[in-house]
Amino acid sequence: MDGLFPTLQLLSLTPPGWGGALIAGLVASLELAVGGYVLGLVIGIAAAFGKLYGGPILRDLMEIYTTLVRAVPELVLILLLYYAGTDAVNQLLALLSMPAVDISGLAAGIFVIGVVQGAYSTEVLRGAILAVSPGQIEAARAYGMSPFQVMRRVTLPAMLPHALPGLANLWMIATKDTALLAVVGFSELTLTTRQAAGTTKAYMTFYLAAGVLYLAVTLVSNLVIAVIERRAKRGTPPLGATS
Incomplete structure (x- = not known):
């Protein structure tokens, strides 16, 4: 019991306890995870459709993107994208004679996790799209649906059960990847x-x-x-x- 009270004091939500700081760090981690995961989904959907239905150049570019991101360790990617990415943005602004911007750690972190998540989401969604029965897509086209309508009304709903296990696993990975941003000083x-x-x-x-x-x-x-x-x-x- 004597050792319990000092521990509880250390974890209390008010100073001198650190409980409130830990909760704030958890909230920051969740903001990073949610933002990066959503961005990764958007990238993944676009890249998956690009790899399946795009032209040769687009397919090759998407293949290079997914191969590079999945081949390089995530910590290296985070360091590269976090520092080089923000520097590249400011150099581009300088070429356009525009003032440099101070990119927030949260925005940079969401971008980094989103790029990493996007590569893995691409392959998960591509496999799920291929699992959809071709007959459903052909029937939708026979009804005169546009490619966008086919995607929204047929492909995406039909692929969801196939994609959910992989996407659920990626969400778990996103929550853990936020810890890697500690190396760049983000207070998660x-x-x-x-x-x-x-x-x-x-x-x-x-x-x-x-x-x-x-x-x-x-x-x-x-x-x-x-x-x-x-x-x-x-x-x-x-x-x-x-x-």
């Missing part, structure tokens, strides 16, 4: 935990607390994903069922 949960542990020397306490917070995010995510999967699979026959 991992960096805040390291600062708290370094200041108080209570390393076990704070790293266990961070682990519990990450675990809580994972458990809640699993519940939400399970609900989405049940709704997406309504009306589809169970695996292995025969007609």
Whole structure:
């Protein structure tokens, strides 16, 4: 009991406790994860359709993008995109005789995670699109639907059950990838935990607390994903069922 009260004081939400800082770091991590995941989905949808239905040049460019991003370690990509990306933007503005901009850490972090997520989302969505029955797409075209209508009304809804397991896994990866941004000084949960542990020397306490917070995010995510999967699979026959 004597050791419990100092621990609770360290984790309290008000100073001198670090609980409030850890919660703020968790919120920053979730902002990064959600923003990067959504951006990655947008990139993934566009790149998947580009690889499947684009011209030779577009297909080659998308193939280079997905191959490079998946081949290079994520930490190296984060360092490269975070620093070189912001520098490239300001150099472009300088060429246009425009003043340099101070890109926020959150925006840069979302961009970095989005680019990484986009490469993996591309392959997940490409496989899901290929799993859609060609007859459904041909029937939609026979009804006179435009390519955009076919994509919105047929392809995307039909591919969703096939894509959900892979996309759910990518969401889990996105929540963990936010920790890598600690190396560039963004105050997400991992960096805040390291600062708290370094200041108080209570390393076990704070790293266990961070682990519990990450675990809580994972458990809640699993519940939400399970609900989405049940709704997406309504009306589809169970695996292995025969007609």
